[in-house]
Amino acid sequence: MNTMLLLVQKLSSDVDEKVLSEVSLAIEKPEAYFEKFKERLDERGIDSPIEHLAWISLVDALLDQNLAFEIDWKESGIYICDVVDELLDRKKMACISWGDFEDGKFDELSTSQYLNAVSKRLKENGVSLASLDIESDCYVLITVPSSDIDEIKKLAKAVGYRIQDFF
Numbered sequence: 001m002n003t004m005l006l007l008v009q010k011l012s013s014d015v016d017e018k019v020l021s022e023v024s025l026a027i028e029k030p031e032a033y034f035e036k037f038k039e040r041l042d043e044r045g046i047d048s049p050i051e052h053l054a055w056i057s058l059v060d061a062l063l064d065q066n067l068a069f070e071i072d073w074k075e076s077g078i079y080i081c082d083v084v085d086e087l088l089d090r091k092k093m094a095c096i097s098w099g100d101f102e103d104g105k106f107d108e109l110s111t112s113q114y115l116n117a118v119s120k121r122l123k124e125n126g127v128s129l130a131s132l133d134i135e136s137d138c139y140v141l142i143t144v145p146s147s148d149i150d151e152i153k154k155l156a157k158a159v160g161y162r163i164q165d166f167f
Helices: 003-012 017-028 030-036 038-043 053-064 078-090 111-123 146-158
Strands: 069-072 127-132 138-145
Touching (some): 003 053, 003 138, 017 030, 053 138
């Protein structure tokens, strides 16, 4: 199987065939994918099929199926915890207690510092927080079992992209 499609399966956890279907279309028939998702791609400033269409299709399909969440680089605070809760819930992963985050202890942290603090809390519970790099000033966040993160990062690297679990 194509390495990109193996990555898709890992990230979508077989929750939704739509992700696999969309990325497959972008790989096999980029023109057809572009026409079908022209409006979505236009929002990203993409006005024709591009070299990185399969990667963008993966990101957008994960976002569309609530398996990823895009936040601004300057977002912080408990909102990030709420986003992570939604991602955990969508994948039926363990709920996390954010008590010390809610009491303002981490409010002065930058977004990247806050994400690292959240990531540390998740790792204590066997979950990794990571971001799909789209060379933008945002974070496309995902949650995956910690046991899968190294393989996921290797698969992304093998197809020329980056998934990072340190912010």
